[in-house]
Amino acid sequence: MSKTETPSTEQHRDDDQTADDAPTGPAVATTGDADGAAFSGEDLVIGYPTAEDPVVDEESLVAAPGQVTALVGPNGSGKSTLLKGMADELSPDSGSVRLDGRPVESFDSKGLARRLGLLSQENVAPESITVEKLVEHGRYPYRGFFGGLTDDDLAAIDRAIDLAGVDHIRDREVGSLSGGQKQLVWIAMVLAQETDVLLLDEPTTFLDMHHQLEVMEVVETLRSESDKTVVVILHDLQQAARLADHMLALKDGSVHSRGPPEDVITEETLADVFGIEATVTQSDLGPRITPLRPLHDDTGADVHL
Amino acid sequence: MGETVSSDTGREAGESARLAWIDRSLLTLCLGSLAIAVVAGLVQVSFGSYSMSVAEAWRAVVDTTVLLDPRWLLNFLLGEQLMRSVLGFQGELPDLPTTTLIVWNIRLPRVFVAMIVGMNLAVSGAIFQAVTRNELASPFILGVSSGAGLLILLTLVVFPMLASALPVIAAAGGMGAFALVYLIAWKGGTSPVRLVLAGVIVGTVFQSLQTGLFFFADDIGVVQSAIAWTTGSLTGTNWEQVRTALPWTVVAMGLALVGSRQLNVLLLGERTASSLGMNVERMRFALSAVGVLAAAASIAVAGIVGFVGLIVPHVVRNVVGSGYKRLVVGCLFAGPALLVAADVGARLAIPVLVGGSGQLPVGIVTGLVGGPYFLYLMRKQDQLGEI
Numbered sequence: 001m002s003k004t005e006t007p008s009t010e011q012h013r014d015d016d017q018t019a020d021d022a023p024t025g026p027a028v029a030t031t032g033d034a035d036g037a038a039f040s041g042e043d044l045v046i047g048y049p050t051a052e053d054p055v056v057d058e059e060s061l062v063a064a065p066g067q068v069t070a071l072v073g074p075n076g077s078g079k080s081t082l083l084k085g086m087a088d089e090l091s092p093d094s095g096s097v098r099l100d101g102r103p104v105e106s107f108d109s110k111g112l113a114r115r116l117g118l119l120s121q122e123n124v125a126p127e128s129i130t131v132e133k134l135v136e137h138g139r140y141p142y143r144g145f146f147g148g149l150t151d152d153d154l155a156a157i158d159r160a161i162d163l164a165g166v167d168h169i170r171d172r173e174v175g176s177l178s179g180g181q182k183q184l185v186w187i188a189m190v191l192a193q194e195t196d197v198l199l200l201d202e203p204t205t206f207l208d209m210h211h212q213l214e215v216m217e218v219v220e221t222l223r224s225e226s227d228k229t230v231v232v233i234l235h236d237l238q239q240a241a242r243l244a245d246h247m248l249a250l251k252d253g254s255v256h257s258r259g260p261p262e263d264v265i266t267e268e269t270l271a272d273v274f275g276i277e278a279t280v281t282q283s284d285l286g287p288r289i290t291p292l293r294p295l296h297d298d299t300g301a302d303v304h305l
Numbered sequence: 306m307g308e309t310v311s312s313d314t315g316r317e318a319g320e321s322a323r324l325a326w327i328d329r330s331l332l333t334l335c336l337g338s339l340a341i342a343v344v345a346g347l348v349q350v351s352f353g354s355y356s357m358s359v360a361e362a363w364r365a366v367v368d369t370t371v372l373l374d375p376r377w378l379l380n381f382l383l384g385e386q387l388m389r390s391v392l393g394f395q396g397e398l399p400d401l402p403t404t405t406l407i408v409w410n411i412r413l414p415r416v417f418v419a420m421i422v423g424m425n426l427a428v429s430g431a432i433f434q435a436v437t438r439n440e441l442a443s444p445f446i447l448g449v450s451s452g453a454g455l456l457i458l459l460t461l462v463v464f465p466m467l468a469s470a471l472p473v474i475a476a477a478g479g480m481g482a483f484a485l486v487y488l489i490a491w492k493g494g495t496s497p498v499r500l501v502l503a504g505v506i507v508g509t510v511f512q513s514l515q516t517g518l519f520f521f522a523d524d525i526g527v528v529q530s531a532i533a534w535t536t537g538s539l540t541g542t543n544w545e546q547v548r549t550a551l552p553w554t555v556v557a558m559g560l561a562l563v564g565s566r567q568l569n570v571l572l573l574g575e576r577t578a579s580s581l582g583m584n585v586e587r588m589r590f591a592l593s594a595v596g597v598l599a600a601a602a603s604i605a606v607a608g609i610v611g612f613v614g615l616i617v618p619h620v621v622r623n624v625v626g627s628g629y630k631r632l633v634v635g636c637l638f639a640g641p642a643l644l645v646a647a648d649v650g651a652r653l654a655i656p657v658l659v660g661g662s663g664q665l666p667v668g669i670v671t672g673l674v675g676g677p678y679f680l681y682l683m684r685k686q687d688q689l690g691e692i
Contacts, residue, residue, distance in 0.1 A: 049493070087580065089576065089579070089580075109579070109582045109583065109584050110582035111582075112582065113580065113581050113582025114582070117580070118576075118580040120574075120576045120577060120580070123573070123574070123577060124573065124574050125572070125573055126572055126626075126627035127627070128626035128627050128628075129569075129626075129627065129628065133628065137569070137570055137573065137581060138581070140570055140581040140582055140583065141581060141582035143566075145563070145567075146563065193581070
């Protein structure tokens with residue numbers, strides 16, 4: 001697999017270092033060098049117009065530059081809502097999301113799409129579009145209204161296809177692919193955007209084991225070979241523990257605990273946040289979880305401990 | 306090393322890609338459609354109240370006294386006044402044989418109007434299918450036909466003195482209804498579903514009003530005229546209609562081609578389009594406006610011709626796939642083919658079938674063709690509706 005760094009992201013990084021005062025948020029263990037873009041949300045209150053109470057209530061998320069931050073939590077804990085707020089899809093009722101110190105809403109839409117990529121949980125594409133054409137759409141924010149594809153665009157498309165490992169199917173129609181292959185193609189499309197920050201909403205859910213590992217491998221490659229800042233929602237705690245540098249466990253719209261995986265994945269958190277009794281052992285690939293049984297409401301998670 | 310190799314091949318691909326989208330299926334479709342349009346057009350010019358042989362009629366089509374004389378061509382395309390000021394020509398136009406005069410003045414322009422209307426409706430339908438992300442959308446899904454229809458009836462029944470401005474009024478009614486639909490659907494933004502629902506609301510109310518107005522029509526002539534307008538008819542169209550619609554058509558078709566990549570991105574869904582940096586709301590409105598412009602241009606010259614905007618994008622998509630550049634180009638050819646052919650049916654059905662001398666509105670023929678086509682599709686395909 002070829003190296004993914006590009007002149008254009010290099011350029012961004014230089015700008016960033018000279019031009020701004022990147023905020024360092026609370027409670028983040030910034031290890032390693034400070035490559036990549038600082039991306040953070042502070043005191044976010046996010047809700048939907050149709051509901052009275054906010055789904056996410058005054059929470060902060062700091063994605064360490066160049067690292068993988070995983071959001072975990074049970075259904076309805078506000079992970080996706082937090083991600084939508086971070087991606088400027090939902091405007092927070094209060095609080096602010098900043099990319100390199102600059103509020104995301106101050107970017108124009110294409111400008112933001114050049115810095116911040118988002119892979120939604122569900123994606124639809126016409127059946128007859130080819131893989132290559134779909135990935136080509138990732139270059140949308142770089143093209144003018146009349147603009148064709150430049151050499152830079154073509155190179156970025158090739159790199160993204162290469163990195164997502166979909167080169168062997170690049171001429172196939174998307175409709176003919178399996179769910180796992182489709183997901184890799186969508187990842188390739190987001191990679192072609194060549195953003196500094198990448199938000200992935202449950203990229204492995206509904207995939208078979210092989211493709212789950214394929215997706216994980218892509219993210220791991222991103223972490224080791226590029227300086228992208230990645231925020232990923234994962235349903236599978238084991239995967240999250242293995243992949244993330246930093247984790248946030250959400251419950252009822254609040255962050256229950258945050259930190260490196262070994263600090264977040266504890267028997268106590270599993271009981272509190274996920275309502276399960278489990279044993280946690282440490283292994284080479286991070287904490288290893290053995291789920292035992294669900295904790296029921298009448299016993300009460302807290303009481304049980 | 307691996308990188309240089311891959312970017313080199315990418316570059317080569319990019320150079321050949323400029324024309325690579327024109328492939329065999331698209332070429333076949335375009336040439337096939339062109340052949341259908343030409344054949345149907347030749348049939349169309351062969352019949353009429355002035356009797357001439359088929360050979361005479363076809364000779365008149367290729368009469369070099371017109372084809373090689375810019376004065377005559379511009380006289381038709383721009384009108385006599387504009388032709389004189391463009392060419393600075395003051396004398397008399399050269400005489401034409403009677404057959405040529407009849408074919409070029411009366412029979413051919415109807416074929417051209419049919420072509421213009423066909424491409425407008427087809428491209429407009431294709432646009433609305435992407436905007437609403439629904440394969441069953443037509444140019445009239447956002448209230449355009451009901452707005453135009455209501456104003457047509459109002460004009461004919463209540464304000465007959467405005468009848469000469471009917472083309473403009475009908476087109477304006479369509480655009481007005483579209484604006485109303487957008488207004489109703491807007492609530493801090495729109496969505497395809499909200500737009501379609503608002504279209505249904507406006508359509509239902511306007512349709513009722515329009516039907517109600519029929520009761521106030523006091524003679525059969527007005528009713529027939531209203532029906533011709535609201536089902537779409539090419540009877541009596543001439544160069545005047547070509548001149549009315551052509552400029553708008555050129556603009557709308559050009560914008561549709563330029564906007565084809567935006568339509569493709571819109572097909573990926575709102576969330577993806579906006580995460581790619583598209584201002585979805587603005588783009589959706591702009592593209593809808595192009596679709597409405599095309600629909601209005603066709604309404605102004607032919608009334609409300611149904612089904613063309615629904616079927617043609619569908620047929621073309623089945624042949625060339627859902628990429629919008631190819632789809633729009635395909636529609637530019639297939640739309641005219643369908644409408645010219647249908648108009649042959651509209652013009653000749655009554656004389657051939659029952660031996661009278663009347664003509665049907667072309668919209669009746671397109672409906673008769675369109676219904677069974679959808680029946681066929683419904684039987685053949687499992688999924689209908691999703692693009």
